[in-house]
Amino acid sequence: MAEHTLPYTASESVKQPKRLRLGLNIQNEGTVKTIERIKEAEAAGVEQVWMTQSPTPGDTLMTLALAGAQTQRIRLGTSIIPIFPRNPLAMVLETVTINDVVPGRFRLGIGPSHRPIMEKVYGVHFSRPLEHLHEYTTIVRTALNEGSVNYDGNNYHVHAQLPSASPTPVLISALGEQSFRLAGQVADGAISWLCPVPYLLKTSLPALQQGAQEARRPTPPLVAHVIVAMSDDRTAIQDVAQKRLQGYTTLPFYRNMFEAAGFPLGKDNAGFPALIDELVISGTGQQVAERLDALLTQGVDELLIMQVPVKDEEKELQQLMRIIGSM
Structure with a gap:
């Protein structure tokens, strides 16, 4: 596996x-x-952290680069960085910069995000997300692993020679069968989000494996997103989890996935409590x-693992860190 430990x-x-x-x-x-917080996680024995790029907080890639310079061993990953606001070559250069700081400790997770966010917040056109993601992933992986890229597709045209290769696992977000199959074909992993585990095992994993078989390559890792509440108060958990996850119920990609997983939200999100019970550990x-x-x-x-705080966010997070670090 080359010089990488990832x-x-x-x-x-x-x-592992x-x-x-x-x-x-x-x-x-x-x-x-x-x-x-990342330094605290490392001290608690956590081996890897992931960060999402939301529209308004600070830049995730820059934050991870700075955190990497102040930590020794913890692995760093993005889950995810939206592709539409960033040119693929710009993503490559940012990744190379992080690798210079934390060689062998970084994984790049990318994805198309969602139309309402891309068009209403960023003001960029959102179309053919899987086609864009396919081309984007190919460009980024090629440039990082080979040190050069010459690509002309339907959506991107990138021609660049880097000083050297900077091998980095590139994972993509996945919700539906097509995206998991694409991950198997072109990516170094699939990152799920809010997918019930039975759905991942019955639907997503076979699609990931099929994509890898079609591309005649080994199956990449499946990273399952799980939610943890350090509490046994199910009523309180339902309340805080519904508030935290409510926004996802407005996004068509998620609603479609929930239905495919056997948890249709229905009118007025009547199926939401059952979904919460399935998702939250x-x-x-x-x-x-x-x-x-x-x-x-x-x-x-x-x-x-994503924490949903119930009563004391800080205390519960520290407890969760210790659990992860001791396993």
Whole structure:
């Protein structure tokens, strides 16, 4: 696997110790606070963190570069960086810069995001998301792994020679069968978001494997997004989780995936509570640890863990970090 310690294939991923297969989603709390949070995670034994690029907080790639310079071993990943606002060559150069700071510790997760966000917030045209993602991923992976790229597609035209290659796993976001199949064809992993685990195992994993078989390449890792609430108060969990996840119910890609997974939201989101019950892992520290451990044996390669605070956000996050770091 070259000089990288990060997994490029599913078979490499599952050979890692369990702690290396767990990643914590870090919320952007402002650059300085976020860097301190990543340092806290490393001190607690967390082996990898992921950050999302939202429209308005600080830049995730820059934050991770700065955090990397102040940490020693923790792996860093994006989940995800939207592709439409960034030229693929610009994404490559930012990735190269991060690799110069944290060689072998960074994974780039990219995806198209959603029409309402791209067009209403960023003001960029959103069309043919999978076609754009296919071309974009090909350009970025080629440039990083080979040190040069000459590509002419329907949407992008990029011709560049870099000083050297900067091999980096490039993962893509995935919700529906087509996106998981695309990940198998062209990416170094698929990052799910709010997908029930039974759906991932029954629908997503076979699509990922099929895409890899069609491209005659090893199956890349499947990173499953899971939500954890350090509480056994199911009423409180329902309340805070619905508030935290409400925005996703307005996005067609998610509603379609929920229905395909057997959790149609229906009129007035009547099916939302049942979906929350399926998505959120909760209980005592031991119960949460046992559930995370069980998921790693069921067929997913890695877990991307997002905290939903119930009563004391700071205390619960510190407890979750310790659980992840001790597995």
